[in-house]
Each structure stands twice: as structure tokens, then as C-alpha cells.
Amino acid sequence: MSQPKIRIRGLKKAFGPKVVLDGVDLDVEQGTAMVVIGGSGTGKSVLIKSVLGLVTPDAGVIEIDGEDVLKAPRARARELRAQIGMLFQNGALFDSLPVWENVTFGLLAQRRIRRSAARGKAIEVLAQVGLDATVADLSPSELSGGMQKRVGLARAIASEPAIIFFDEPTTGLDPIMGAVIDGLIVDCVKRLGSTSIAITHDMASAQRIGDNAAMLYQGQVTWTGPANELMTCPNPVVDQFTHGRAQGPITMALRK
């Protein structure tokens, strides 16, 4: 069996008394798209932030191409993580920079492109996500939510990363724009041959963009399987979550 692109074992993270990740195990094979689903506060974002190095786990192993990024020297860990592109939930575009500089920020930071050529490169990448050159000089605040997501996607793919993470890519978008973004994500990931992890609450989106899916529940991966089996999965936790049933093993604390 081939070595997974990303291998996570026994990942644990607590914030004070609150245990968020309690021994997460997850494999993501090279060139496949993994969708992580789970209720709010189950640690989906903490999971990908741990891989990105934005959160330091309490215990566990995170391997990229067989190398443990948590044990690697800082410079090597940075190199391993430099191959990850990220689309943030709210876009996280830099307000102070025009769209073209947002898109090519990573390339400029890695000195893979000259500043004089950056705008042209940005226009090229913007075209790949369906945006024309007129948006290149706009400020992010002048764009609609859907356009901001597209610019965020353009920024994530500009450096042609080997791994791409998507944090709630369709949140806050209408169903049509959500489907458009999903289509762009699938196209970009396939074209680049990247390995991806997406976290989402949107079941339609999960099935469109995922090859495989994993359900996070009570700090652990409770189920993994093909994404197209999500809606027919007999696992009671997955079944309750994907069908949005109030009754079932998942209990929510309600404020009165």
C-alpha cells in the first residue's frame, strides 16, 4: 500500500479543560480529496490548523510525505508546510492590498516571481477561478462574498500547492454560488493533481468535492468512507448528522 500524503495519528488538543481533539487518526491518500464533517466545535478547524502549524497539538503525529512535521526541525517543518495552500472560511484576504497582490502574495514571499510580473500572473490565476482582469486592482472590500471566496481560492492555488485545505468553502454563499465554488475547487484540485482536505457542514458540497469523507465526533474520527456514501451510511452518528435529525446519539447543549 502506498504511503499516504498526510497521515495523522493520535492527535490530541485541549484548550484548558475543554478537550477538542482526543486521538484523531486520519489518512489522506496522494491526489485524493478528503472531506471532514462534524458538528460545530468538534475540532475540524483545529485539526487543519494543527497540520498548518497554526495550533500546536498536545500529542500525536502529523506526517506529510512520511515526515513528522511536529518533530522536524523548524526550517524543515516550514518547508513541508510551504506546500500547503489554504482557503479560509471568510476568505481572510488582506484588506490593505489590492486583489492582485493578495493572489500573488505567497509567490512574492517565496521569491518565486518578480514583483513586475506579479500582476500578470494574478490575472492569469484569477481567470482560472472565473474572475476577469478588472477585479485585479480592486480592494477586497469592494468584492461580493462569492468573489472574495474566488479570490481566496485563487490565492490558495496560485503557488500550485501539492496540498490544499478548504475551511467551510461554501459557508455564507447562496446554493448556486456554493455549487459554482465547489465546481471551481474540484477543477483546480484535479488540474493541479493536489491532495485536499475540506471541512464543511454542507452535505451537498461534501459530496461534490470529496472522494472520501471522515466524521469527527467527540474528538475522534468516528467514521471514514467514500463521500458518495455519506447520505446512506448506516453509522448512527453520521446518519443523524447528514440528515440533520434532532434525535440520535449526537446531543446538543441548548441554552435556555
Add this chain to the structure above:
Amino acid sequence: MNKLLDLVALIGALALGTVEFIGELGLFALSGLSHIFRPPYYPRLIGKAFMEIGYFSLPVVALTALFTGMVLALQSYTGFSRFGAESAIASVVVLSVTRELGPVLAGLMVSGRAGAAIAAELGTMRVTDQIDALSTLSTEPMKYLVAPRLLAATIALPLLVLLADILGVLGGYLVATQKLGFASGAYLLATFTNLKTEDVVSGLIKAGVFGFVIALMGCFNGYRSKGGAQGVGTATTAAVVSASILILALDYILTQVLFVKVK
């Protein structure tokens, strides 16, 4: 007995919290400082920060210094005329402005204007994931966001204070000659006789330290901000209040140190 233990626990928690805060601030300052000297450098960002902290603070610092010099001359005249010591006004104005009022008032003004802006900008970047986004784009946020502001503020404040010194003395001169009837030549002679390089330099050293503190508190509070708009507001207030208190406290310490040196 339980209440006593609770009180001890509270004092202990406060002490630990204070030590933790000072430790975090110290490490943050050291990290920011080290990034100033290590490549890559961002001259465009340093220039932009210099404009925002220095250039755009010019009007408020200039007006504050001018009016302070004017008030100082008026008040000194009121007091000194009782003892027939009006001739000391020029000396009081030039000493007060260059040693104390120039650096302290400029520091407080810049803290309110630029320190708040730094905290609000970095705080917004934190709560909208922009700082995390920087990390994912092969950019060290401390180097990209903090180091340029620390450097720019440390350079900008002494330049602002130099201007404040000139305008403060000018304010005193205008009131003394136009309102109080002093002879222009005599007032200027007294001013230049009492204008010492050491006083100006000690004021500029203070200004450099205040500039660093203003940027540090703005960056530190903004960088650690959390909890959305309310968190950004809290960080902004904390940045201004902590920088202002530190400026006043450091002014005393630096006066003690520098005065002994330049005596």
C-alpha cells in the same frame, strides 16, 4: 478560614497572571526586535508605517507643542512675576519643552492616534484570520507586521519630538514677545543661552523609547486580540492605556538615568 484562603488564592492568581503577562510581553518584544535585524526586510512596509505613525501625526503633535509652549509662557509669567523673576521664562520654556513636555506630550498624542490604529488594524487582522493567512503564505507575521512598526515608530518619534521642541519654544516666544511685552532679541538670547544639546538629546532618547513602547503595545494587544469586534475594541483601549502609563513611568525612570548622566 475559607475566605482567607480564597483571598490568598486570588492574590496568587493575580501575581501569576501579572508575571505571565510580563513574560509574554518581554518575549514578544524580543521576537519583534530580533526580526528587525534578520532578513528578509520589508522597506516598503517600514516606509508605510513611518508615514502612518510619523507623517500623519505631524498636525496633532505640532498643535499640541505650540499651545503647550504658549500656555507655559503665560503660566510661568503669572507665577514668576510675583517674585520679579520674569526673565526666567525663556529658560523655563526651553528646559521644560526639550526635556519633558516635548517627548511626553508627543508620545501621548501618538499613542492615542497611531498606537490605537496599530492595535485596531492588527486586531482586525487577527479576528478575520488574516494573520493566520500570512503564516500559510510563507510569511512570518512578526516580521511582516510587527518589526516594521517597531522600527518606524522608534525612528519617527524623535523626529516628531524635534519638531515639537521647535514649535513649543516658538509658542513660548510668540506669547512672550507679542502678549507679555518681552523684547524679541533678549528673549531669543535667553532661549539660546539655556538651550543645551544634552537636554535636546535626552529628550530625543526618551522619544525613541516612547516610540518603541507605543508600537510594542499597539502590536502586542492587537496581535493577541480575540472575540470579534468587541475584542478589537478592548485591544485598542488596552494599547492606548498601557502605552500612556508606560510612557509616564518610563519618563520618570529615564529622567532619573539621563539627568544623572547629563548633570
